[in-house]
Amino acid sequence: MKAIGIDIGGTSIKGVVIDQSGRIAGETKQATDAAKGKDCILANVKDVIRQLLEQHPDSEGIGIGTAGRVNASTGEIVYATDNLPGWQGSNLKEEIESVFHRRVSVDNDANTALIGECWLGAGAGCSDVTMLTLGTGVGGANRIGGKIVRGAQWNGGEWGHVILVPNGRPCNCGQRGCIEQYISGTAFVQAAAEAASIHFPSGVEVLEAYEKGNPAVAAVLNEFIDDLTVVIHNIHLGINPQAILIGGGMVDSKSIWWGLLEERVKRQGLHISFRAAELGNQAGSIGAARMVWDARL
Numbered sequence: 001m002k003a004i005g006i007d008i009g010g011t012s013i014k015g016v017v018i019d020q021s022g023r024i025a026g027e028t029k030q031a032t033d034a035a036k037g038k039d040c041i042l043a044n045v046k047d048v049i050r051q052l053l054e055q056h057p058d059s060e061g062i063g064i065g066t067a068g069r070v071n072a073s074t075g076e077i078v079y080a081t082d083n084l085p086g087w088q089g090s091n092l093k094e095e096i097e098s099v100f101h102r103r104v105s106v107d108n109d110a111n112t113a114l115i116g117e118c119w120l121g122a123g124a125g126c127s128d129v130t131m132l133t134l135g136t137g138v139g140g141a142n143r144i145g146g147k148i149v150r151g152a153q154w155n156g157g158e159w160g161h162v163i164l165v166p167n168g169r170p171c172n173c174g175q176r177g178c179i180e181q182y183i184s185g186t187a188f189v190q191a192a193a194e195a196a197s198i199h200f201p202s203g204v205e206v207l208e209a210y211e212k213g214n215p216a217v218a219a220v221l222n223e224f225i226d227d228l229t230v231v232i233h234n235i236h237l238g239i240n241p242q243a244i245l246i247g248g249g250m251v252d253s254k255s256i257w258w259g260l261l262e263e264r265v266k267r268q269g270l271h272i273s274f275r276a277a278e279l280g281n282q283a284g285s286i287g288a289a290r291m292v293w294d295a296r297l
């Protein structure tokens with residue numbers, strides 16, 4: 001049996017077809033065109049699904065992970081930022097089911113990424129896992145006793161907006177000092193640019209500068225490691241999962257900084273079980289597909 005998994009992000013929509021053994025049978029990707037608003041985003045999502053269904057008409061259901069806060073029971077987008085204009089209030093489950101006549105499950109993209117990692121990636125075999133994705137923002141999800149903890153208002157696991165620094169940097173959620181403003185890839189690049197007075201197109205160039213010995217960038221990387229250590233320490237104490245998975249774009253360059261994190265955790269005498277995620281940017285779509293077979297994950 002096969003299922004379709006869709007991952008809707010601010011810049012691209014990724015789709016996979018996968019069978020129950022975890023073999024990927026097909027995949028595709030399309031721009032989200034988020035700035036054009038809800039109708040355009042939805043049309044692009046349908047396009048991706050249509051392409052995959054044409055190649056794999058035997059797909060039995062569709063799982064969707066999307067940015068925003070999702071009522072996983074009804075498929076309604078309870079809250080979304082302006083990264084996806086008009087997305088809030090839409091019912092993705094109803095919209096997609098009415099067109100494709102297959103069972104549709106919808107969840108937050110961080111939750112689907114964790115489901116994917118627990119199926120085929122770094123969380124396989126663990127029932128209690130927390131995941132952080134350090135990318136444009138910071139995504140978070142918790143799985144306890146084999147189930148995702150979605151919370152009473154569907155914001156369980158939103159580590160990105162847990163406050164790290166009281167009255168700290170302003171965040172697009174309306175608060176100040178959120179974790180996302182310190183350890184996301186975006187925050188890291190911005191802090192390095194300010195400290196070194198250099199324009200860095202992405203984190204890759206920042207880490208190149210670090211390797212060349214730029215002291216201002218080294219100080220920023222050290223702060224990043226400090227902050228990340230505090231965050232995983234708090235998660236370790238608050239939830240005590242078997243593993244904390246760290247994913248997202250920052251992990252692509254982990255060969256440069258992961259050793260610093262291990263060293264810091266050890267030096268502080270902390271016994272935190274953490275590891276890098278393994279499925280990269282496919283985790284979300286793979287986990288979304290997995291929901292088709294077990295909506296109670």
Ligand SMILES: [Zn+2]
Pocket residue numbers: 160161171172173174175178180
């Ligand atoms: Zn925030």
